[in-house]
Amino acid sequence: MKIGLYFGTFNPIHVGHLTIANHLAEHSDLDQVWFIVTPQSPFKKKSTLLDDHQRLEMVYRATKDYVKLRPSDIEFGLKQPNYTIDTLTYLFEKFPEHEFALIMGEDNLKSFHKWKNYELILENHSIYVYPRLSKGNVETQFSNHPKIFNISAPIMELSSTFIRKEIKAGRNVRPMLSDNVWHYIDEMNFYR
Template sequence: MKIGLYFGTFNPIHVGHLTIANHLAEHSALDQVWFVVTPLSPFKKKSSLLDNHQRLEMVYRATKDYNKLRPSDIEFSLPEPNYTIDTLTYLLEKFSEHEFALIMGEDNLKSFHKWKNYEVILDNHDIYVYPRISEGNIETRFDGHPKIHHVDAPIMEISSTFIRKSIKAGKNIRPLLPEHVWEYVDEMNFYK
């Protein structure tokens, strides 16, 4: 089985994440997409993150009605700081029957050459890149690379940061969250 790994803090997971993941599960060579909930990104302040298990619960609630989408807490047990190459190595050992690919936005492809062991990742894993509206030049460093697949997924410009700020400001953002996630966020008074 070919599994796409969609990494993120998912703080909270929103309809943009779901739309992209479902598009890839339905319209690419991927059989499933796993939402890998990241415990702590080196680029984000920990204070703004909900607890790991609360974010995992949101991903579980968002994906439970989709048989090709799954939540994953695989990084919760890995030592920090954790790098994508370490997660991939661990997954290959644990699930040797599967083939793993990465899912990333075009904006992340621009800095991919700075990732730890990015050449090893490229040698061993496909990368599915979805479009983003971004400033600056399109990344051309990897043009024509046989492992990089640009996917014509819908462009989703919804951010978890915008959702958190809007909730704090008392705005109704319900259409931006999957229904089960909205119910959980509302019930738990998250981001207020």
């Protein structure tokens, strides 16, 4: 089985995440997309995140009605801060029957050369890149790489940061979230 790994803090998961993941599950050779809930990104401050299990619960609620989309807490037990190469190594050992590919926005591809052991990642895994509205040239050193696939997915310029700010300001964000996630955030008074 070929699994696409969609990494993120998902703080919160929103309809943009779901749209991109579902598009890849339906329009590529990926059999499933796993949302890898990241406990602590090396690039984000821990203090801005909801508890790991609350974010996992939101991903579970958002994906439970989609057969090809799955939540994953695989990084919760790994040493923090964690790097993608470590997660991929662990997944390969735990699920040798699966082939794993990365899913990332083209904005992340621009800085991919700065990732820990990026050459090893590219040697062993495909990367599916979804479009973003971006300023400047999106050409990178990876533009013609045989393991990097540009996917013609809908462009979703919705961010979790924007949603958190809108909630804090008391504005209605319900259309930006799946119903299950919106109800959970509302019930728990998150981001207020």
